[in-house]
Amino acid sequence: MYSIFISKLIFLNVLRDWRKNLIASIAILIGTVSLILFGGYVAQMYEGIRLGSIYSQLGHYQIHAQSKGDEVYSKSFINAHLAENVESALSQLPEVKLVTHRIEAQGLVSFGDKSVGILAFGVEADKDAEISEAVAIVEGTGLFAEQPEGALIGRELLQELGASVGDVLTFLTTTSDGAINAIDIVVAGAMDTGAKELNKRFIKLNLSLMQDVLYSDDVTNLVVLADESKMTDQSDARIREAVTDISNLDVKSWSQMSDQYHQIVTMFNNIFGFVTALVIIIIFAAIFNTMTMGVMERVSELSTIRALGAGRNEILLMVMLEGLVVGIAAIVVGLLAGLGLASLINYANIAMPTPPGSTFSYPLRILLDSNVIVMPAVLTLFATAVGGLFPAYKACRLPINEAMQR
Amino acid sequence: MRKTTLIALLTLLTACSQAPETITEFDASSLIQGELSAQSYVKAATTLVDAASQAVSSAELSEKELNQHIAKVEAMLQLARDLEQENPYRAELLSTLGSMYAKKSVFYSNNAKQAGSLAAKGFRYLDKAVSGYPNNITARINRGIVSARVPEFLNKTNVAISDLSFVVNNPDFSALSQPLQQSIHGMLAELNTRVKHEF
Numbered sequence: 001m002y003s004i005f006i007s008k009l010i011f012l013n014v015l016r017d018w019r020k021n022l023i024a025s026i027a028i029l030i031g032t033v034s035l036i037l038f039g040g041y042v043a044q045m046y047e048g049i050r051l052g053s054i055y056s057q058l059g060h061y062q063i064h065a066q067s068k069g070d071e072v073y074s075k076s077f078i079n080a081h082l083a084e085n086v087e088s089a090l091s092q093l094p095e096v097k098l099v100t101h102r103i104e105a106q107g108l109v110s111f112g113d114k115s116v117g118i119l120a121f122g123v124e125a126d127k128d129a130e131i132s133e134a135v136a137i138v139e140g141t142g143l144f145a146e147q148p149e150g151a152l153i154g155r156e157l158l159q160e161l162g163a164s165v166g167d168v169l170t171f172l173t174t175t176s177d178g179a180i181n182a183i184d185i186v187v188a189g190a191m192d193t194g195a196k197e198l199n200k201r202f203i204k205l206n207l208s209l210m211q212d213v214l215y216s217d218d219v220t221n222l223v224v225l226a227d228e229s230k231m232t233d234q235s236d237a238r239i240r241e242a243v244t245d246i247s248n249l250d251v252k253s254w255s256q257m258s259d260q261y262h263q264i265v266t267m268f269n270n271i272f273g274f275v276t277a278l279v280i281i282i283i284f285a286a287i288f289n290t291m292t293m294g295v296m297e298r299v300s301e302l303s304t305i306r307a308l309g310a311g312r313n314e315i316l317l318m319v320m321l322e323g324l325v326v327g328i329a330a331i332v333v334g335l336l337a338g339l340g341l342a343s344l345i346n347y348a349n350i351a352m353p354t355p356p357g358s359t360f361s362y363p364l365r366i367l368l369d370s371n372v373i374v375m376p377a378v379l380t381l382f383a384t385a386v387g388g389l390f391p392a393y394k395a396c397r398l399p400i401n402e403a404m405q406r
Numbered sequence: 407m408r409k410t411t412l413i414a415l416l417t418l419l420t421a422c423s424q425a426p427e428t429i430t431e432f433d434a435s436s437l438i439q440g441e442l443s444a445q446s447y448v449k450a451a452t453t454l455v456d457a458a459s460q461a462v463s464s465a466e467l468s469e470k471e472l473n474q475h476i477a478k479v480e481a482m483l484q485l486a487r488d489l490e491q492e493n494p495y496r497a498e499l500l501s502t503l504g505s506m507y508a509k510k511s512v513f514y515s516n517n518a519k520q521a522g523s524l525a526a527k528g529f530r531y532l533d534k535a536v537s538g539y540p541n542n543i544t545a546r547i548n549r550g551i552v553s554a555r556v557p558e559f560l561n562k563t564n565v566a567i568s569d570l571s572f573v574v575n576n577p578d579f580s581a582l583s584q585p586l587q588q589s590i591h592g593m594l595a596e597l598n599t600r601v602k603h604e605f
Binding site (some may be wrong): 051133142150347351 | 538
């Protein structure tokens with residue numbers, strides 16, 4: 001009964017000072033919405049870069065010969081028979097969607113009197129298309145095994161060569177024995193990987209054609225695409241074990257191969273941390289100011305309650321709970337407003353400018369996962385609680401006699 | 407208060423990502439009337455492609471209906487593969503399948519990964535049709551229209567212009583229905599304006 005009375009008192013006090021509390025609530029609400037939107041934007045960016053890395057060329061895992069060390073591109077070959085065995089072992093795992101063979105080689109591509117040094121991938125066309133979902137075909141068609149001489153050329157490289165779809169280029173490279181060999185390739189299409197520098201030096205051929213020019217059935221790496229819906233905490237270990245149980249090949253995850261992702265994440269975590277700290281300080285100041293003013297204006301009233309027998313802890317709790325009620329109400333409204341605004345932004349399909357070094361513009365999207373929603377709520381609640389602590393402490397320490405004389 | 411709760415709930419629901427609806431298998435032989443021959447196959451495939459094209463252009467198409475059309479076209483392509491026959495209607499079937507997968511991505515506007523994956527799958531089929539049958543007008547129309555309609559950040563403007571220009575300059579263009587001809591001219595004009603604005 002007593003707690004109901006106290007609760008009623010708290011709510012009445014909150015409603016009585018509604019103007020001041022509304023101002024504090026607006027600060028908390030704006031803070032919560034800002035954290036949701038910015039957090040959601042950053043989370044979406046991380047997810048976009050992660051998916052972009054996986055679905056442009058990396059896949060979830062790559063398997064290389066160990067002799068290549070830490071370099072991404074290697075001339076170390078995996079024996080064709082071993083590659084088949086590893087593929088078969090990996091394909092039995094439920095989380096593995098596909099395993100594809102790839103040859104990564106360097107060489108020269110010539111058209112007319114122009115020659116350009118390039119990086120060439122020999123790929124299994126259909127499987128590679130699934131791993132390269134983030135690579136846009138901007139002219140012509142994709143790569144298909146039915147047209148073995150076809151090649152996908154980086155958009156900027158095609159422009160540099162002055163060639164177009166259907167033209168025949170000459171690809172020159174070193175064979176697995178170190179000799180020089182050349183073949184004719186037909187431009188099937190132009191691709192945009194999203195990175196301008198890569199577009200200037202990148203081609204893809206059918207694996208069979210690459211093996212022909214290298215005089216070898218071996219591959220330089222196996223690329224694994226996982227079914228993320230079936231990935232568990234044990235998946236990483238299982239995939240690595242499946243390879244290391246039958247070979248001494250090196251397994252690297254996309255995360256180990258994508259330094260750029262980690263650099264971007266570190267940079268944005270710092271920015272987000274700074275912005276979060278600013279927002280928390282604003283919320284803290286708003287609650288602190290509102291509650292201190294409230295306590296100052298209610299000295300006589302609080303002293304009377306004390307004189308009527310309420311303990312210091314009860315006053316401390318009551319004032320703190322008043323602050324928390326305002327905070328929680330503002331956070332709930334802030335969460336709903338944040339979710340609504342985020343959905344609106346996602347629906348609006350706002351195009352963002354092309355980032356430096358990239359060739360893709362991208363739509364502004366706010367990712368709404370549990371972290372993005374829970375983290376701002378917890379942080380603002382914490383700021384509200386801490387902001388109300390000092391005024392509440394001050395209220396409970398008021399000397400009854402002095403205070404009642406005011 | 408109830409209204410607010412309902413709106414909040416709906417907002418939350420729309421924010422959640424959807425799981426893709428599965429496509430159930432379909433027995434293509436049930437679509438063939440009489441003995442299976444090249445003629446009866448093409449007849450059934452033509453009916454199927456016409457129905458699918460109409461469905462794709464309908465604004466009231468549900469994902470379930472779309473999945474049914476996809477299952478039928480996939481089954482038709484599989485039937486030709488099983489019989490190891492040269493498929494005389496492969497370009498039309500492949501490109502229609504590509505259009506349908508691209509259309510399916512519209513149902514996943516709140517799940518960018520799923521939408522992107524479906525669009526990529528759609529373009530793979532469309533590219534396969536054009537790559538295998540570069541002079542097939544239906545394949546070019548399908549890829550051109552899908553390329554023109556997808557968001558600009560997918561970088562398909564040049565592909566759309568190339569395909570629709572091919573269609574307009576094709577002798578068979580005049581045999582197409584008037585509304586389709588007008589629609590293609592309209593899209594080409596819009597695409598050219600888009601390209602001019604980019605520069």
